[in-house]
Amino acid sequence: MNVKYYQGIRAAVKRVKERGQPAIVLDIGTGTGLLSMMAVSAGADFCYAIEVFKPMADAAVKIVEKNGFSEKIKIINKHSTEVVVGPGGDMQCYANILVTELFDTELIGEGALPSYEHAHKNLVEENCEAVPHRATVYAQLVESRRMWSWNKLFPIHIQTDNAEKIIVAPSEMENCPGAPSVYDIQLNQMPWGDFTVLSNVLTMFSVDFSKQVNSSPTYHTVQLEPLVSGRAQVVLSWWDIDMDPDGKIKCSMAPYWVHSDPKNIQWRDHWMQCVYFLPNEEPVVQGESLYLTAHRDDYCVWYNLHKTRIARSKSNFHEERPVCECQAHLLWNRPRFGELNDPDRREHYTQALKKVLKADSVCLCISDGSLLPILAHCVGAEQVFTVENSAVSHRLMRKIFKANHLEDKISIIEKRPELLTSADLGGRKISILLGEPFFTTSLLPWHNLYFWYARTAVTEHLANNITVLPQAASLHMVVVEFKDLWRIRSPCGSCEGFDVHIMDDMIKHSLDFREAREAEPHPLWEYSSRCLSEPQRVLAFDFCKPVPQQPLSAKGSITLQRPGRSHGVVLWMEYQLTAEISISTGLIQTPEAQGECSWNPHYKQAVYFLNSTLEAKTQDSPQTVTYALEFNPKVGDISMEFRLII
Template structure:
């Protein structure tokens, strides 16, 4: 069987469908994921091992056999932890076939084939019974189904199904519980990732201001969480407005409900300011007593703790629908709404609104299309006034009263800058319907729809009639293209510039005039772990597999008390 994968060609910007057969090597995809970073997470691994060992002991003390269900086993590491901790049998479920195949080899290599059965199915398809995938229900549930938002990988529906069909009532769970924490802050930097600020342009005839369309001003943005390394965020980039509070907890040893719901807490601001951002993170208790705890708390919450570097789990930035002024000592109410996979927040100030929190608020969905065209770093880039000033200085050097400009970028504000700085005529080439729509709204909001012409066409298909038979004297680009995955993919501008050569005047000015790619060799303290074989650390005797090297795969490995793992 053959499958087709759609991929954007960064050179031409075109969508290409590449044919892959059943022998497609997914190992490179896995090696480029965060599996290695996860397996390098010593704190995570040690805490899981301690929790599993404690759970097995509790079951044994009751005189029962320890039957483990490991959902999302990946390399099989957690199942092998359980087996080495004395579990009688483990069912290791992994839906991704290449990963399941790797788990089978790893389990066999480490001598646990008689105690671990790898099941290549989604957990909701697993059957229990004499002729089923599992002979009986498990009494220990082990999972690692969490992302930065905790529930984004479908942990809740998976737990819900497991409790109904795959584990015994009152089972042990590792982790035992998860707790989500929040803190209200004001941050111009983080707020600039979601809302476009007015752009100020100093022109010869006075200051001009580029404003956003009203629908973008009122747009809640996109539902996906903004996950970042808050430990890399300087303390002067945000103002704390509230103490850290617990938003909600989930007990994984009991039946879990995945249906949409909400949680509400009362906050009393410790400082007056503009509430814009909800910062959030979670921790997990591996045991019922909470003595074995793994936390994602940022540096200002746990200032005395040695922080574990993690790229597979970070912290969350949630944007409130609108910024709200809050005052020190005044009660406010923060509501977290969630569905099966995501969380979003709303702040309420007035006490009379207290009972309105139970009205379900829909997940934020972009209505203005700008959040679909621009990702959050891009919106932050457009809000960088220093960057805008550099473009203005460059344009002022080349623009003349008779300049005819063509801008080639996706959803760029350069056409507006060029018009305000005195260009005679401005065209902007947009490759997609979304960028055309967003630019059209911007031009209308700034009363420029008759001043700047939008052309929706690929560069190689541009015609003279679309340019009104004019030759381009100034070709502009930031460059920014939505098809670019890596910085050098923006060299698509060079391809586009070549494609429109016939429309350029003989003395055309091209901005940017050139590009250069710089490289340097560095030693990372932590980031190297994302794509690296594991080293050696306390309790982890790690080795890299020679057979994987011979097969020219990218190896990585992890172990607990002699358990080695690779992909």
């Protein structure tokens, strides 16, 4: 991407110079000043670099000065809409080259349109050069049960000893159009068999950044004929940008099945592809024309499918904007929907409940928006209580229970666990404590150990012979080589005509580049990886006992079994539901011979990045990774340190 930007900037500067004009650049959202330094290196006479975030602007000042560009680059620590042009203002004159990187996966989600609109009216010359010059948004209609499971709650089939029970979503949830927020993922990791293409790739709309941009709400409709009959559920979308007016310098986000060179796709993590959910699935028939409409406002895009072309009016535009009315899309994110719809996972919990439940069991469930209380009731618990901390989850679960005539069978308690009283439980002692565990505030895998703290808080309400499900948890780790994810912590490379030391210095000054000391959450099913070691359990947590007062620690080493580059250590939790049944939030099967990893798609795993410049392991020089981990019960977090020993 840096190469494309530099080529586009260099071409824009050349066009301005050929017209006999000085090249005055405006760089909106300069960040560390990279594009501004590219512009000056390409021959620009002066560059105004705008950055609203003060720490980043301060870093840009230091980087620009260190690399010798301070005389030709002015860092302006303001929002672009506050910048004044003229004598005594922030800019002495209007710019004739507009350079930005204001885009996200959805193209306009970072406010690109309002920024361009203001810049053209107030900061740049008419018909200025723009890098990028234009963007084009594409869409493709597909049917995909897997992706649709990220948006709707499917009927739940529970097999009991006597009959099969079916749990359904409330009609309000069935008919809810969902939320307008895009689900951005690495579609290049989506197997071809997980979706059916229903349409050709459709060009939805373009934006010319060299001309006046309008951020007012609008929409664009394209006619299509389904390639096959099916059920339209999802719109996949992406964009490309032309860095120059002729479209010779192009950058595309197209997924592998429509990419011009599928084997050589440039990997990106900031710009991926979009998954949009239609308000409801629609049957489509091969050859019968339909109309796909892309709506947008200044920050958001959403799609609708129609049998006839819709009339262009603002009233229609606002009426069709999706708003979640069922509250499920406010409480459950996309992976959580997928998790709740996972039949294999649900079967594990059902079988575990059948092993521990008795006819007189009194159950208490502690999780956010969990369906475990329904499973417990259907399997045969005498009485079921569930704790919901928030009013949103309380209302949602009440709707689900009511839709299945369970409102008198399952009692919802809207309290934090530590505030629970005997009266809330009708004076009963809890014989089975349940949890998935899942909590909406969790970021890293071990944050769901909040269940352990909740278990400790309700100790006085537990029977002496309490059964806890899950009965225990354990932290696991493995050393991995990433195909691409390691790049997010790697210094920038060089591009033709632009000194690599500029970008290396940028990293060092703005990010204080060093080995990480904390783990980061990443959905690893979206990132190809190989296990270089065997998975290893490093910490254990016994839920049958209260949280201990003293820290839990583990030290040791793990030997690398396969050749490769040790990019990082992945950590995840496994929950022991019963002695025989467990659930993994990380690896879901033993790594294959070459170490290829399969990760649970419903969770983010924790990644601790090692120094990415370490030499690759060979058979003659075996490597080990030493580790030191400590769970601090006072704060509920895990400190960690890893070192690669050659």
